[in-house]
Amino acid sequence: MQSFRIAVLKGDGIGPEIVDATLRVLGKVEELFNVKFEYKEGLIGGIAIDETGTPLPDETLELCRDSDAVLLGAVGGPKWDNLPTDKRPERGLLKIRKELDLYANLRPAKVWEPLIDASPLKPEVVRGTDMLVVRELTGDVYYGEPRGIFEEGGKRVGVNTMRYTEDEIRRVVIKSFEIARKRRKKLTSVDKSNVLEVSGLWKQVVEEVSKDYPDVELEHLYVDNCAMQLVRRPSSFDVIVTGNIFGDILSDEAGVVVGSLGMLPSASVGDKHALYEPVHGSAPDIAGKGVANPIATILSAAMMLKYSFGMDKASDLVEKAVEETLNQGYRTPDIYSQGYNRVGTQEITDKIIENMERYKT
Ligand SMILES: NC(=O)c1ccc[n+]([C@@H]2O[C@H](COP(=O)([O-])OP(=O)(O)OC[C@H]3O[C@@H](n4cnc5c(N)ncnc54)[C@H](O)[C@@H]3O)[C@@H](O)[C@H]2O)c1
Ligand SMILES: CC(C)[C@H](C(=O)O)[C@@H](O)C(=O)O
């Protein structure tokens, strides 16, 4: 029997709830596909600060390096909001991404037909939307030096540095062209090259790489325009490639297009490691209430099955089961509207698992 080692980092807020739900789905995959998953849990985020004094203990990092894939919930919350920026739970996430060199964050945003009325946008605008935001994840203003709050002439000044080397840009752009080639052959590169030198370099590198992909249609958009086009003509996008900060913001916006942030999965991949996590955060406003939407994390696990374990059939079955559960009218509160069956985290997970059983061929 095949077996895979999964590092499980539940984190904070709704993290444990949505990861536990996802582990139940993976349990069903084990049963149906004759595979064994070996889980090892590690601490990250606020809970890691509370228990070890640091948001990413070395043991967690070692555990992740030593696993076939990492499954992460979310980090952060009000309990740690008053810590200085460099001591916050979020730094654990930045560190793990950097240490594992997870330079490409793949964030698919697809409008599911049964959820067409969950989006605040008109059905005719969102119908058919199926895009993939490729967010560079190990550079940009997130990591640039110098950074900090300094004193200048008796006044405080806050400094962050937007920085990309051409190699950092090139590798994520090549990955994006490769992915676009396997999809609908359209790539939108998003920058702010009318103002920022970093973006000027970004655009140059995209142009250079594009010469090797004449079959892929290339579009450049400024990030402000892209933010607008994303809600005006979402279905016209195929693959979007952009830097770390722009990708962070645009992918949350994509959550509105598809109906909820609770529907957006992601895979953070490098050449050696891969980490799977929902796009959303720890949602402190609903943590502990049993109402969080686990689908973003369940679909992240489906990405793990496909990309890290080559289990395409199992991955497709999980997606199919999610779609059928939505077709049957089950909705967590974030995607609920009148006339549907309002359920919590556990119940929607039960339904997904039942549908896996039903649709297994
Ligand atoms: N990858 C991560 O770990 C990650 C990502 C984003 C934010 N954060 C952190 O999470 C904390 C809260 O941040 P925030 O409130 O700005 O963003 P958030 O994504 O946690 O929540 C934004 C809104 O979306 C809702 N939401 C998010 N996920 C949901 C789900 N699965 N089901 C139903 N509703 C959901 C929340 O209830 C909230 O109203 C902060 O500390 C932030 O830094 C962590
Ligand atoms: C929590 C935070 C550090 C993180 C980011 O900005 O990358 C989050 O917003 C995300 O999208 O994964």
Ligand SMILES: [Mg+2]
């Ligand atoms: Mg974000």
